[in-house]
Amino acid sequence: MAFNSREIFNFYQRLSPRERLLLGLAVGSVLAISLYSFVWDPLVSGRQALERRIVAREKDLKVMEAERTRYLELKRQVEASQAVLVKTDQNFSLFAHLQSAVAQVIERSHIQSMNPSDKNLSDEYQEQAVEIKLTAVNLEQLVNMLYRIEKGNPQLHVSRLQVKKRYNDPHSFDIVATVSLLKPRTTAPPANAGGGS
Numbered sequence: 001m002a003f004n005s006r007e008i009f010n011f012y013q014r015l016s017p018r019e020r021l022l023l024g025l026a027v028g029s030v031l032a033i034s035l036y037s038f039v040w041d042p043l044v045s046g047r048q049a050l051e052r053r054i055v056a057r058e059k060d061l062k063v064m065e066a067e068r069t070r071y072l073e074l075k076r077q078v079e080a081s082q083a084v085l086v087k088t089d090q091n092f093s094l095f096a097h098l099q100s101a102v103a104q105v106i107e108r109s110h111i112q113s114m115n116p117s118d119k120n121l122s123d124e125y126q127e128q129a130v131e132i133k134l135t136a137v138n139l140e141q142l143v144n145m146l147y148r149i150e151k152g153n154p155q156l157h158v159s160r161l162q163v164k165k166r167y168n169d170p171h172s173f174d175i176v177a178t179v180s181l182l183k184p185r186t187t188a189p190p191a192n193a194g195g196g197s
């Protein structure tokens with residue numbers, strides 16, 4: 001069917017003013033709906049989808065950065081533990097060493113407790129740890145204690161440190177610190193080793 005513009009024009013001319021108005025409104029509505037459906041809505045939807053993807057990628061990036069920071073910290077801890085592992089002998093006592101190091105800086109009355117613990121990490125290694133709880137310690141004492149622990153011989157690693165300001169004295173603190181050390185596991189000699197009659 002051929003498109004005849006003259007017939008359309010003649011048809012339009014025969015319409016009354018009211019019919020022309022209604023036709024114009026109908027054509028305008030069709031155009032508006034078409035523009036919205038095929039142009040504006042896809043553009044808005046595409047932009048919103050893009051914004052959602054950007055937000056999701058930003059969240060993924062933050063998670064990756066947090067995991068990278070955690071990985072680097074774990075790597076540093078492992079390297080520090082391995083360095084200590086090389087420098088300490090099997091007879092080294094973490095608890096006795098820390099007792100001496102802390103006592104050089106902190107008065108006995110401020111040492112609330114020192115609790116040792118051992119945890120087997122594998123068939124070859126175990127982690128020794130000592131939790132130190134101190135009360136009413138000033139900042140200088142804390143810094144000196146940490147320096148003696150981490151820069152002494154051997155150099156140890158403070159794996160956890162909690163500092164809480166005392167409400168009645170803003171210049172003193174309650175401290176909870178955990179010092180850990182990686183050591184080779186000792187294998188107990190079998191019973192009746194060497195035989196005998």
